[in-house]
Each structure stands twice: as structure tokens, then as C-alpha cells.
Amino acid sequence: MSTRTVGSPVQRREDPRLVRGDGRYLDDLGHDALAAAFVRSPHGHARIVDIDTSGAIDVDGVVAVWTWEDLAGSGTAEEPLPMLLPHPSIEHPVTGYALAKDRVHHVGEAVVMVVARDRYLAEDAAQRVRVTYEPLPAVVGVEAARAAEHLVHEEAPANVGAYFEQHLGDAAGQIESAPHVLELDLDIERSACMPMEGKGILARWDSEEGRLKVHASTQTSTGLRAALAAKLGLPLSAVEVITPDVGGGFGVKINHPWPEDVAVAAAAMRLQTKIKWVEDRREHFISSAHERQQLQHVRVGFDDDGQILGMEAQVWHDHGAYLPYGVIVPLNTATHIPGPYRMRNFSVTFTSLYTNTVIVTPYRGAGRPQAAYLMERTMDAIARHLGKDRTQVRSVNFVQPEQMPWDLGMVLQDGRMGIYDSGDFPASLEKLKELVGWDDFEEYREQARAEGRQVGIGLACYVEGTGAGPYEGGHIEIETSGRVNVSTGLTTQGQGHATVFAQIVADELGVKIEDVHVTTGDTRRMAYSVGTWGSRGAVMSGNALLLTARKVKEQALRIAADALEANPDDLEIVDGIVRVKGAPESQIPLPMVAVLSNPLRYAFDETARAATQFGGKSDESKPPVGDAEHPGLEGSDFFSPVRTTFANGMHAAIVETDPHTADITVLRYCVVHDCGPMLNPMIVEGQVHGGVAQGIGGALYERMAYDADGQLQNASFMDFLMPFATEIPHIETDHLETPSPLNPLGIKGAGEAGTIPTTAAIAAAVEDAEGFPIRRMPISPPELWELRKQHASNTTDPS
Amino acid sequence: MSSTPDAQPEARTVRGTVVTTVPRASFDPADGSARPEELIDVYLRVNGAERHARVPGRRLLSDALRHDLGLTGTHVGCEHGVCGACTVLLDGQPVRACLMFAATAQGHEITTVEGLSTPDGELGPVQQAFVECHGLQCGFCTPGFLTTITAYLDENPDPTPEEAREAIAGNLCRCTGYQNIVKAVCRAAELRRGDDPAPDGTQTPPAPTQEEEQR
């Protein structure tokens, strides 16, 4: 038997190439391309009075200097960028332009594009463009947006872009009659994905063929392709988008088209050449996308056991200057607030607000970290109020395993009902308590106290809708050499898809994993795909490839059965050889089956020549390729689930807070994670580690520091504090595998899990160490120090 | 308003502007930055080979390696000296290639990630350890870690996990959470010492060759 690889920690097939420096990331391509650089707005909000490009065109090597007017004539490139995901809650949709038209709405907005022989010269020229602005008052932060003293867009009254509510049961009534009621104000700050590689695009116009070929560091090559074709007035078939190696995404590379995509591609077409733009770090900070900032108000009613009877949440969400990606983030927050808890009387209202800051699009977790923060801070407040153990209060609220599938009662961001398909929350909590030593913590606290150290423990739970549809596809083709070419349209940003997908196909086809070669994100190979986001890669493309492999296997067995004069049901494929079960001497190698699948009588190679031995008598009455057949051993299939599958997990953190400096150190971090059966546990763990590190960054270090005018004051790695190795503890993991009934592999997504409850868990641990509520995250030592001062002078607990 | 590449350039102060491929024949002598740049010959010794590039004096070493010499393994993540993605070895010491001019690197021995494999293409110990320990995800930060760790293990061939963590604390990775990189540092030390057993039962199908992984 071939060794099954699914479920094993198979080493990654992409690594040898990447560790040699042979990766091909966007900026590694197109060395002979012209380079674009952008003149960006220095103002948070201003009217453009005049643009003087005369100085720029004097620079040696400059090829083009474009303002908004130059976009006209390239399809609809001069019109506003699309609103990608319209939603009935969006009252006032506003999107930006590829190059700013009359106004700029955030610092960093692209105003002028310069194309030159190389990037140095393009930047020289960009510096010589003179733009005259009339500054307007900027709206920064949720409070200013809510106050609406000034408007970001005249067409969006009160700065509201979207408003929606979801109601379940009778929250208000239940709270009214509940024995206990608590109210909390919560605040969570802006952070960002910050992949190590920024965005970028290389666009070449092939004037002989009239085709646009684009390489882009995108999370959705099919989406970018369709968007560019539409904006540039090209037939879809004349545009192809290829995603090379991508240096991380975490959400920010999902939005499309970016202004630069349109401007660069339009210029490549117009100048009939090749143009590349590679974002630099400062550009990434001030012109890509951020996420996370929300103000939240919670009102909750509960009984003496801590069982929630009714809960109301009001959320104000800062979505930045434009709304190109719709309201996915707040919708995710709203629908993920209940988490693993039974919530039958619940209401949430959401106000999504314009501000003069960088746009907000999904960042790993996409609105769910805010939901976990809201719910878990509430759980802790209830426990504190009742003087109960925090795990106990959670336990009494858990959806029980026998209640699965659990109907959440809410519509998810994909427009479908949320129904938890699998999970065992009590078992997960047991595992977590054991892993972190929850019950022994008081002893440890005492011990630490005796040493003059102050420690605290916290936990947080979450569920995550993963593997959202609508579909993903696969294509598999077996060459006569035995090489198995696998394609799927979704893109890859480091998740190990080339390995995991090869595992699935190798197992299902019965071939060696070394023979399987995976291509992702190339619209030439698979034109239908949704994209890589929302922990959906393995669930969607993994299952699509499983189905495809089954189909191709069926075809192979049918052809082999003819050749071996056997029944297809009696055949198996082992290590690339089709043989009769129980009579392995009767066999035919898969490459030869590939030869037979294509009745073309050229003997290109050894296999083809050898295949003649199997060329049995043909039926003269039938054509060589039958009605239901096609030449070649290949096939395609799609996977489209009825609904989202729910992964879940629980995290616990132990922190130490310095009694003098208020420095916060994460001593231990424990994760219990349930994404169903793991295809490759090594890769799942890697995803969890990375997610937790981003979560810790978001909890303790990262925040976008805007001033009142909309200047981002920490737009560099020097000032925006992303954690280094010394800030991240060793992460301890354990897994529970409850299979999903919603797909053949039984899996649930794992990509975002690590990030979702981290801020909540750390807030809880700091709160536990300090003894006063933590309601604003991230928290820095100076802030903790201030809080200590406040609480020392004011002993009444605000909760 | 826009024109074709062949149109005569015209300087204007209105919205909408100019497309030109015609190099400016005359410059304002008072304004140096519009002048064609003077190019200098830079001779670099990279991964044991003598290389030449004709570049402006301000050409960064990272750009010269990547774009003039085609050694794109060295990555640029911030261009301001914090992330370490661009780290190369200069006479065996890690330096940030984004903070250095190509011209200043003349006369020094430069090692990039491409120089960490053996001449016959086998992975070096640090590279091998990264593969074994899942020390990379997107791989963008990886070359900078590999060079940094290579230099570190020369100084400390037997680090504890804590020391390993300190050793990599000058490089940013947004994907891995560092845990497996720490593990890889320790594993690389083992490999350098010739301790062979692969870690915790991971299966090791032969690594695909470069050709096999070409798309």
C-alpha cells in the first residue's frame, strides 16, 4: 500500500525552493519593466486645487506622469472603483478613484502616478510634482465620526456608511427581568495585517495579441482579473492574472482592484509596455488597509449561575475613508458574538462609520477578534460580578455537544444561516484547563506573590465560521510521464497549499506525493475561483481536489479495466500502478493509462511505445472517443458547500505585570484548537503559532497612532511595534478533532484561529493580575500604569 | 488629458498631463536632480564570484543584488533597517543590505541566501533545518533569517532555545510566530555538528528539485 500522507506532518514541498532564494515574488519579476511611483496625499482631507507636473517631466528617464484625467479613455478607469460586496445595510456607499479626482479623503491616497525607467527616477519625479490643496477638517476615530461635526463625504450624512441590526428573541425584555444586569463599554484599536511583502503589480500589454498579462501579489487572482477587465473595457478572455509566490497576505491582499492596479494596468495598455509597481513599507502603512477599531457597548442580564438570559450589543465600527469591500468585517463581528454560548435573546446593532483614515478590509480573523473580545470580556465581567470561577460561568452557557447542529439563528456574512456543525466545547475547556493548569493557578499565584511577582491568568473562547462558499474548483491532469498536474484557482500566501493539496491528491489517486505538482492562483489554469480568505483554502479547494481526484481516478480505472480486461471495481491504484486487487501481477502503470486515454497514434516517448501492448481490439462500430469521454486523463470538479463550517477553540494566557514599571510579559500561552481532522498537523500548528503571534501583537503592541488631522504617526516598523521573537512566548497547543459533516474531508478551516481570542485572553490575564477591569485594548505599560493610578485613587469598581 | 508615447512633451500647470519617452534635451543647470545620473562601476564579490554593475552612486546594495545582479533571494520588507529581510553577510557578519550602498560593499566578501547551499546544490544546514522544522510559511522573511542564523552559529555553535530566540530577535516574521524558527536554529546547530536524526517523526519525502517546482 502507498503510505497515506493526509494526517501526517509531511514536510512542505515549497520549502527547498524558498530556502534557496529561488522563490519568485512579485518584485523578483519584470526587471526590464518600467517602474511606477505615486504622489500621495499629505492631508487627511482636502480639496485638490491644482496639480503642476512640469518639474516631474523634466527628470531624465520619466516616461509618463498621470493624473485622474489621464485615466479617461481606458474603459471606465476614471470612474469610482467598484463596491465589491454590496449589502442592503450599506446606506451610503462611497468608493475612491484610481487617482484622486477632486478631493482626497485620507493621508496616502494616490493622486499622481509617475512612470519612469526605474523606481529611483520615478520617485525623484514624484517629488517634483506640486499639488496645491485646500485642507478640510478631518474626521479621525469612532468618536469624531459619531459626533459628525464634520463629514468625510457630503453624500454620507452623519458619516454613516452602513447600519444594521440583528435580533434574536427578546433581549430587552429578558434583561429587564434578569436578576443581574451589567453594562460595559469596550474599546479595541486599529491594527493591520502587515505582511512582510507589500502589495504589487506587474502589468504587461502584449500589443501583438491584444492581451493584458498581470502578475499580482493578490489573494484573489480571478477577482482581480474580472475587475481589471471591467475597468479597462477588455474582454475577460484578454486578461490573465497570475499570482506568483506571495509574501504573506492575512487579508490585506484580498481587496481588489487597488487604485494602483487600475492605474498601472491602464498605463501599461496605453504605453504598450510593461510596468511594475511595488509598494514600499510606508505606502503599505498609509494606503493599504487596516482593521479592528470598534467601540462597543454591552448590556447583559444573567441569573445567579451566570447563565445569560438576554444581551444587547451596540457596536460602532470605523471603516476608514471608503467602503470598497463592503461590510464583511462588522457582519462577522455581529454574527460571531454568541461564540460557543447558547444565546436565545440577543440583539446587536451596528453602525459602520466613515473616517479620514486608511480603508478597513478584513485582517486575519476579520471582525471576529472584536466579537470574541466583546463576548469574553462580558463573560469575565459576569464571573467577577458573581464571584465565580470564569470557566464555570462559561460552562453553564456552552452549547452542549448533543445540541449540535446548533442553529445560531443569525444570517452570516455569506447570506446563509449560521449553524454550528460540530464541536465539543466542554471537552475543549477540559483540555485547556489541564494544559494551562487552571486549577493549580492560585497556588502558583501565591508562590509568585511570595517572590514579589504579580501574575494573572485569563482565557477566551471562540467559534469561527470557516470554509465559506460559494465554491472552489480543482483540475487534475495526469501526463504520460506520470506527472500529476493539479490546479486550483485560489491563491497562496504561505499556507503550504502546494503540500496539503498534493497530500490529498496523492492519497486519493494512489500516486507518490513527489509526482504531484500544484499550481495555485493562475487564471490560465483555473479561471473560476473565489480566493484565499476566511480560513477557506483547505476546506474549499481541498475538498474540490478530492472530488476531482475521485473523478480522474474513475476515468483511469475505466480505461485500465478495458486494457486489463477486468472490472473497474476490482482495480486499485498503488504507487502509481493500477492493478487487480488480489492479483497484483495483472497491472498497468498510470502513465500508460494516460497514453491510452488519448487515442493519438504518435509514439512520443517510451511509455507511448510500450502502451501498444495494451492496445486491444477496438470496436469498429464506435468512434475512438466515445460520447461521454474526452481525450486525456484529466478532469475538473467543484466543491460548493451548503453552508459555512464552524471551527472553534479556546486560549489561555498567563501574564506577569511588573509592579513598578507596569511592563507586561506573557509567560505562557496555551491553545486548544478544533478544526476537525488535521490534513497536516505541522502546518496547522504553524498557522496557530503565527496567528497567536499576530494576536499578541494586537493585544500588547500594535496600534495605528493617528493624530487629529489624520496623520499616521507610526508608519514604519521603527514606530509601529510588531512583535519580534523576544515578545512571543513558546505556544503550547493541543487539539480536539470533531469532524464536520459538511464536506467529504470532514475538515474545518484553521487559518485565522490563532488570532481571534488572543486580545480577549490577554486582557483577561492582565485584569486578573491587576484586579481591576481592562476595557481598552491594546494595552501598553504606560496605559496600565495610568490605570493603576486611577484605581488606587478611586477604589470603586466601575463594573 | 493624455498623449501617446511619441507626443512632444509639454510642461503644463493644469490638471491632466503629459506622456513622454523623449529624454529632456536641456536641463535647468541650477537644478541638479533633473540631470541624468552619473554612473559608476561597482565590483562586488558575491557568493565567491566577482560581479560587476554599473550603477548610480545611490544604488542600495539590496537593489544592486536583486535587480542588477539578479540575486532576488535577498528580500526587501521595509527599506528602513528594521525587518532584517534584506540581511546578507559582509565578510561573514550580518548587515542590512537596504542600509548600505552597493558602492560601499566593494572590496568585501558578500554572501546572500543563494550562497548558503553547497556548490552542488545541496541545502546548507540552516536551510535544511528550516525545511525540517517548518521554519517558514510565506518564505519572504526567510533569507534574512537564514543569513543571520548562519553567522550566529559560527559564533555560538551550540545555542540553548533561549539563546536561539535572542539570536533571531532582530528579524521580523509575520507568519510563523517564531517558534519553529527557534526550533530550526537548534536543529541547524545539530546538523552542523553532524547529529542527524530528523525531529519528531516528520516524514521526509525527497525535496522536489527546482525543475519539478517550476510552474
Ligand code: FES
Ligand atoms: S528591508 Fe532591510 S531591514 Fe527591512
Ligand code: FES
Ligand atoms: S515566513 Fe512569512 S514573513 Fe516569515
